[in-house]
Amino acid sequence: MATLLHLDSSLFPAGASASRAVTDAFRKAWEAQHPQGTVVYRDLSVDPVPHLDGLAASAAFVDPAAHTPEQAAAFAERMKLVTELEQADAVLIGAPMYNFTIPSTLKAWLDQVVLMGRTAGPESTVKGLPITVVASRGGSYAPGTPREPFEYVQNYLGALLSEMLGAEVDFIVPELTLAASNPAMSELIPLAEASREKALADAAEKAKSLAARVGSAA
Known part of the structure; x- marks a missing residue:
């Protein structure tokens, strides 16, 4: 049966997060x-993965037989995340915009799973993997x-996921999420509500279509 890898990275819990709702x-x-x-x-907000460190990074360029105990332990944790990605038939990522970019917890996960010569590069083990990103943001970009x-x-996720991993990337973009709470954006509330409804509808439609495609290919 099909496997979906679902990642959320919003700082806010369900009910208070636009990306989590979608x-x-x-x-x-x-x-x-x-x-x-x-x-x-x-x-990734509740249970973040470790940031990539020198041990895990250097271990990728050393024969496993020559790993120090510390390298072996760090690389084993990294390989759990890599294998999890490789075993997925589709990936769903909640990526709210914070300070113009993605949450640091999501960046930490990406740094762990982007492994040159395995998941990244011409012979990527996840080439063609469908990845749907919910890129919510408080304003409009x-x-x-x-x-x-x-x-x-x-721009960042599209380049990284498609160019380095060879994945098939699709975006759902609920925007103007701060309109209801920011008085200066009050006139944009109707547009924000329309964006939210479209994002929810797109999520259901894209999930159904992708699930059917992945299921028929299994």
Whole structure:
């Protein structure tokens, strides 16, 4: 049966997070298509993975037989995350924008699983893996908006996941999420609500379509 790897990285819990609401809608639609499938869930905010350190990084360039005990232990933890990614049939990532970019916890996970010569590079073991990213943001960074030059979530993740991993990347973008709580954005509330509803609908539709495609290929 199909396996979905689901990652959330919002600082806020369900009910207070735009990205979690949309990833939840995606996951529920996916599970409806694969009731016997597996969902591997990681909440990177609640249970963050370690930042990549010198031991884990250097171990990737050393014959495992020559690893020091410290390198072996660090690399084993890294390989758990890599294997988890490789075993997924699809990946769902909640990536809210904080200070123009992704949460540091998500960056830590990426640094662990991007492994040159294995998951990254011409012979990537995850080439073609479908990855859906929910890129929520408090304002709008869409093409033509004043803040377009500061969009470092889609630009970064699109480049990393597609160019380095060879993954098939798709984005769902709920924006203007701060409109209801920021008086200066009050006139944008209707647009924010429309964006949220579209994101939820897109999540359900994309999950259903992807689940059917992955299931038929299994």
